[in-house]
Amino acid sequence: MIGLARSQVCRYSSVNFTMQSSSTAKLIILEGNIGVGKTTLACQLARKLDYKLFLEPTTKNPYLAKFYEDPKRYALKLQLWIFRQRFRMYIKAAKHLLETGQGVLLDRSVFSDCVFADVNFQEGSISEEGYQYYNELKTKALRAVPVPHILIYIDASPETCNERIHGRGRDFEGGIPLAYLRGLDKAYKNMLNEMRSHDCKVLVYDWSDFGYQHEVSKDVKNTDSMKWQQDTLTRFAEVISDKSRLNQVLNLDYTIPEAEFTDVTDEECDTLQAEEHRGHKLETARKIVKQMKQIKESVIVTSE
DSSP states (O other), rough: OOOEEEEEEETTTTTEEEHHHHOOSSSSEEEEOOOHHHHHHHHHHHHHHTTTEEEEEOOTTTTTHHHOOOOOHHHHHHHHHHHHHHHHHHHHHHHHHHHOOOOOOEEETTTTHHHHHHHHHHTTTTHHHHHHHHHHHHHHHHHSOOOOSSEEEEOOOOHHHHHEEEEEEGGGGGTTOOOHHHHHHHHHHHHHHHHTTTEEEEEEEOOTTTTHHHHHHHHHHHOOOOOOHHHHHHHHHHHOOHHHHHHTTTTOOOGGGGOOOOOOOOOHHHHHHHHHHHHHHHHHHHHHHHHHHHHHHHHHHHHH
16 A cells, blocks of 8 residues: 555545545556557556556447447547546546545546547537537536646657557457547647646657656656645545536536437446456457467577
């Protein structure tokens, strides 16, 4: 367990947990373009830092494959579905940090969700009405949560990300256009400046040839970040103390046909995240076996 410098008790209706902040225990979000290598690094960092890891559900996303097949029909539905999962995941992560004092690491977050919405709007996949609806929801939801202590951004060119996407062989990613990756790259750079303006510490790493997780973890440990203020924590406690209020944050008082989609319950969201963890562990194990086989074959060839 990570030691904490100070703690403040906050009680709100059914919520009673210790609001904890520290220079060592942080909420960190890991960001980067599709295919850059976020999830692999996230797993390595979580182990190195002894942080709890939160992975977003991608393999079980009901709209992702449909979006790549028909962007205009499914872009906003996909965006709203993912936004809700990222918001719930962020709530769980922040709550875990505050209750236990253990740092948390998120593979993408609700704060970067707008990057994808911006690009889909610019490409015409989301209508102007749909984009306005999304932004109203985003603004409302982000007011309810504290800003992350650190944002780690791993950077590689869209061309490099495109090569890695094809290399990992996920069927539903096969149709991602290079132009889409270029749009995300540009939107991400704008998002980093926005996060800096909110006093979030931003760490950027060149991931063109991948990098070294021990350097990233060392920087995280040595980075002084802002502490969450008590008024921020109080607002957060108000939201999570009442499930109905939390649901209100995720809904507007009107809807549009483009925004209609099938959501999941909190319990289903937990199941999706658990399945994502198991799936990634299996994928990592396969990679290790493949690498060991390649090394063994190389040794045999060399000895001959």
